[in-house]
Amino acid sequence: MTENLSRRTFARLLGAGAAAASTSLPSLASGLRSAAMQRDSDALMPANAGELKFPKGFAWGAATASYQVEGAPKADGKGISIWDVFAHTPGKIHGGASGDVADDDYYRYKEDIAIMKDIGLKAARFSIAWPRIFPNGTGQINQAGLDHYRKVVDDMLEQGVEPYCTLYHWDLPQSLQVKGGWENPDTARSFADYAGYVANKLSDRIHHWMTMNEIRSFTQAGYGFNLHAPGLHVGRKRLAQLTHYAVWGHGLAVQAIRAHANGPVKVGFADNPTAVCPVISTPEHIAAAHTAFQEENAQFLNVIMTGRYTQHYLAHLGSDAPEFTADELKTISTPLDFVGLNVYNPVWVRADSSKEQGYNIVANPSDYPHMDPPWIAVGPEALFWVPTLAHRVYHVDALYITENGAAAEDYLTSDGHVWDTGRTMYLRNYLSQLHRAIQAGAPVKGYFLWSLLDNFEWADGYKSRFGITYVDFETQKRTPKLSSYFYKAVIAANAVT
């Protein structure tokens, strides 16, 4: 098996690009209405030029995560999370940054939901910070934390934006980390209790629930290579075991949400499978991609969908393989209503009969197209192949793209525009491939662009900007970028134009 390095490992290996300048930015609208853009456009209007229409009712959305946008780390009785601790550990975050303020969204959520409405979003993916609800992870409940999210969700609903809730986007209560974090199976049990409690209180208004975001990232980057909270390097055996407890915690939470919800809910999770793409679309490479999709995601999506660890995964780990019971595997693979896919970098795979598994991963050359920073490789085909493989391999009824987007250099003009043509190009091409996947039968019900706002990008701090809305972190002023106008046009037409 090829070693699975996360995107962020590449980030560290390759370094990153320059920080964007900060300025105050008036609206782009007048620029977009310029005569030059209106002239002679009829022949090229989508209806004439062959627009790529999406299914009726497609959930066009954007995504954020609590620690990346909220700030307010101690507001209204919130407990400390592992990210509060990690970000304040010297040397962990670029520029010594933290999420103490981030986008100040805890206080500015109405402004941010107004932005969603303005773009025309049908849906918003956000996360709940566990230590706002249970400051110590378990036991004492913090009513004020729950009230906050109730207000946020009510405001979304009033603005016609459907809330999609993630229960764990990495901000584990520090009190649970002290007891071993995900290495302690009690964390998985506490997670299920928290998930069931929140579902009980908020499922009257939230119908789509995701247990966890990117289990691969928080286990590998957090415990494997000390790049994320809690900043450990536990070695292969412990990593395999805690990853098992994490996927088990996911399964327990799926059951808890269903058991405690008030009314109908759809339950899934947001995964970041290795985005396997065949190097060439010929039968042998496509077959290799099918195998690679299962093996490269063996301890995450594959075990969740199939209820078994692949033989190759267990053999590869040998005596470092996790201990597990048949009952745990059954819980892990509790059937889901939908699968969320976070899709960024393509991983090119070719057939290779010299390998036991019949495939090999093709490393990208140094001049491979990328965004800023360089670890964001460009490969729109990933948004064709990932949902296509997820559908064909696991026969899932409903898929969502729960994240896709790019950090890119934002070109700020002296008159206040943000021309992120790179990000706009990226989105147009990825969305075209998503359209192709739907045409080919992948049951993709919605797409959540990462991200609504520039925000705290984990170890990169504020250096990598993923937003379609520019945030001046000095003043908290929000300004739509070109990509936001592009996305607005896509949503209005329900088509890539």
Ligand code: GCO
């Ligand atoms: C992740 C998270 C997001 C990131 C985004 C860009 O994938 O790591 O879900 O929190 O910010 O993916 O790296």
